[in-house]
Amino acid sequence: MNAVPSTLLQQTDQLSGSVTRPIPGSRKIHVEGSRPDLRVAMREIVQTRTPTLFGGEENPPITVYDPSGPYTDPDVTIDLAAGLAPLRARWIEERGDTEALSALTSAFGRGREHDLKLAHVRFPSRTLPRVAKAGANVTQMHYARRGIVTPEMEYVAIRENQRLELVRDALLRQQHPGEAFGAHIQQVITPEFVRDEIARGRAILPNNINHPESEPMIIGRNFLTKINANIGNSAVSSGIAEEVEKLVWSIRWGGDTVMDLSTGKHIHETREWIIRNSPVPIGTVPIYQALEKVDGRAEELTWEIFRDTLIEQAEQGVDYFTIHAGVLLRYVPLTAKRVTGIVSRGGSIMAKWCLAHHRESFLYEHFEDICEIMKAYDVAFSLGDGLRPGCIADANDAAQFGELETLGELTKIAWKHDIQTMIEGPGHVPMQLIKENMDKQLRECGEAPFYTLGPLTTDIAPGYDHITSAIGAAMIGWYGTAMLCYVTPKEHLGLPNREDVRDGIMAYKIAAHAADLAKGHPGAQVRDNALSKARFEFRWQDQFHLGLDPEKAEAFHDETLPKDAHKAAHFCSMCGPNFCSMKITQDVREYAAEHGVDTGDALAAGMAEKSEEFRAQGAEVYRPG
């Protein structure tokens, strides 16, 4: 093991302290599957009893989906320099179709490994990666198509159900019918359904065999809507410790996957620290690093450099690669009259390359060679939308939709190799044009999962683009997008800091949950119902704990009513004690009870009778006299 410089370790020690405090009101639980080493992590929110005034009943704990990993588990000791426990290692080894390498395959990776100048930033506990045995295909899609239900698939099935079977209270179970636009929403997710969806290509389970630390999760429109958080340093700002901090911070607030978009120095080492400490799938855009290797001169990129980069990253454990293989030569001129041209970094790099060489890109020409790499590690494709619109004016244009059609063709090639594939989408799109994006994606790409950035529904709010885009994200999630890539308030302006990351994730957790409610995912409304019941009964702490951000909710409440006594107050600062409508509603019920009508049926009956009397008397708006 390499020696780790004390400064970096101290930094990471500090970080782990600040982001691993327990989430207020919650406890970590694990639901065991068909084998003892299959323990699905969830979060349980404990509720207090209803005040006697309102009935005095017990309120059941509410189970919620939890991507925060071991960081919020008080039973786990976190050691960032050691990395997380490789919970999937045994499952991978058991399959017998992979082998440990004796050296890194990537020339660049080997070079970094032996560079003494990097000792101070290198992850200290690195083990050698695995690779598929000769001729083997180790993707979850390959297993699925052969009818195999892997432990990963079972994990996902248990995880998606969120122990809904334990919720028996009728009030909590009530839910409006959804409108799913043709999605196949299940009442109960079975491991077999997970397998079938992966086999069809309608869902992906991104989990590189070299990222055994990851807790399996699934991306597909027949499952809960997921969100991605982007982190990553740049040449201008931030370092390794800060990025690991952002990773842990992101998943604490609910990020389901994290993309490492680093472009600065130590990109390789930063990625290693992130993956070794990440319980969620990590995505990257390998062309960013490839471009660094040619000092930013896009036209000097080659297939060989790119190939070595893919292998370098696949052997580190990256779970999905954004690959902009759909940027074809003939689409580039279609962007010339756009208001904002090409705004995807990857897209513009490839466009520049195509123009410089007057030929299709090596990504397109070597697409099947890329598939061979993907299947040897089970890296999923995230087919990049390099020509996505960068402003409202450019939405749904010929360049964007041309590329989408090509992504559909590439999806079919990837599927021929049993490579898990999702498709990236826009961007900036006004509301009336959003559904066309979803419909076309489903049609062109055979229902492969859609993974969209926003879309932003207007261009005029720099500083608030988490909101302009949460509107579009909620809508496209409802229409069928499987994963929503977050946008922070700093979009277009600067690099997000911690609070920006939190704001971006919250906006996207809201969008994703609003989409789940609208699609009618079973049990999606349980948490809303529980929180609303708590609100109605003035159970302030339960209301905070059931919310997406308990810490902020409590802090906001305390700004106006800081005293502890007010946590039990039957009013809030909005209206004061005499004007609280919730309190008045309680008075209404009490009044009704005193006068011989009870809540519920009795009240309804009693009032219906009075109402009948009233109508029998004429029911006129203006009675004589």
Place this chain on the structure above:
Amino acid sequence: MNAVPSTLLQQTDQLSGSVTRPIPGSRKIHVEGSRPDLRVAMREIVQTRTPTLFGGEENPPITVYDPSGPYTDPDVTIDLAAGLAPLRARWIEERGDTEALSALTSAFGRGREHDLKLAHVRFPSRTLPRVAKAGANVTQMHYARRGIVTPEMEYVAIRENQRLELVRDALLRQQHPGEAFGAHIQQVITPEFVRDEIARGRAILPNNINHPESEPMIIGRNFLTKINANIGNSAVSSGIAEEVEKLVWSIRWGGDTVMDLSTGKHIHETREWIIRNSPVPIGTVPIYQALEKVDGRAEELTWEIFRDTLIEQAEQGVDYFTIHAGVLLRYVPLTAKRVTGIVSRGGSIMAKWCLAHHRESFLYEHFEDICEIMKAYDVAFSLGDGLRPGCIADANDAAQFGELETLGELTKIAWKHDIQTMIEGPGHVPMQLIKENMDKQLRECGEAPFYTLGPLTTDIAPGYDHITSAIGAAMIGWYGTAMLCYVTPKEHLGLPNREDVRDGIMAYKIAAHAADLAKGHPGAQVRDNALSKARFEFRWQDQFHLGLDPEKAEAFHDETLPKDAHKAAHFCSMCGPNFCSMKITQDVREYAAEHGVDTGDALAAGMAEKSEEFRAQGAEVYRPG
């Protein structure tokens, strides 16, 4: 004139300084109508020239809608203790159908006027109000139905057009076709169209004859989508100076109307300060004050107390009243099994009254008497949704929709009296149930403007309900809602402070503008196009200035790249100089130009040729060799 205590004046002096600084990059302009005293206030955002690298052309100033009033006009000296200039006074007097009172009509108002203990908080420059002459109806709807185009209507027409006729640049003028769901969107708003819409009841122009300081604006789905900001102290917090500050702050960021929901002491005096200093229409919920007059005991409310309150507020100049006349006895038991019962304060007050008296409310029984008051001052109805759902579970239920049907009946009665009327809507509604609200409202209420709170699309995000609700607001605005009532991050938790008000307004400006884009309002996309062009050309200052919040955009940018030189940088902190996709796109264009193809048609032609060549060679993904 009464003496004003120095403390209050000092407070208001301080306030006016902090919220009246010019909006960066903007200047106030006035567009003159058919008479010299008809000068429509707008804001013009000045742009810089395009850098030579990108073409070097001039960029025209962009005109935007501006509700901020004289506060952002450097030519106006603000004196809060004197109030704003009464710009409509002459128009009102000219019509000859009103007269000045010799004393306040309301007994309560007279009492406050002569209470020495109130001298220290009383607005010092109060003049006596006006009222319709006996038998006269002074509503804009009454004039409209008689074919009269008032100066107010002309003002609105000029204002809505935003000088779109000056925008000639094809890039700026481009706009996607909208989907207006049956709205009658005009290419140009004429005074006659305004008159016709008001006459039909499809729009309202709220402007009490006793609020001559207001700049006319219109609320209707065939006009730009508007937003409302709520302010108001409560028994728990805040005072007069703080509320006036919030008013000016709200309109600075774009609030089109402001509701004063004060419930604490000095409610009458606070309102006077607000109205005298407000260039936007002010709405209230008179039942709140009436309840204070009976010490919070809802069952002791009487028609006489309520009537006196209506007149008191009408003579102060309130422009629209929320009246919960649709809470009928027979609907109350329909709420008994709800998760959160009745959450509207007004609704719960009236429900309690109905139950206590076993009869329909005085609001319902005296509805035509209320109309008589409204028409004497031109106060508009905002028919309150007292039974709106307070959580996702309760959305679109029998109580809510029953009340909406009654509001439809009341609309027709109001229209019989030529009273301008809008309808309040929910609340908490999951996305898939939003459109049903809009469709039913249009059907039941004869296309009277809909005015909704959110709706919030999930209950699980206390602390972020400006976002949960901006999603619903954008959608229902698209479907046809005319005005969106903002929700701040403090909703459900506490009273909003200044920053919360700003966040709430920004979220709603975004929702309203996204709705305008989606409906296809002419010119709605001009600002998006201008901002995106500035973004593409690295005109950072123009990008900030064209945004909804120039100050925040610049502050965010400067967090990462604080140096002035970076304001002219052709990259941003997101990606650094080598990775900026915008820069690479420029490189693409330059490269193309150097190689004999130019941007635009030439580039398209050149590339199409190359592309043809490519396809002629086989256009295969994997060419042999």
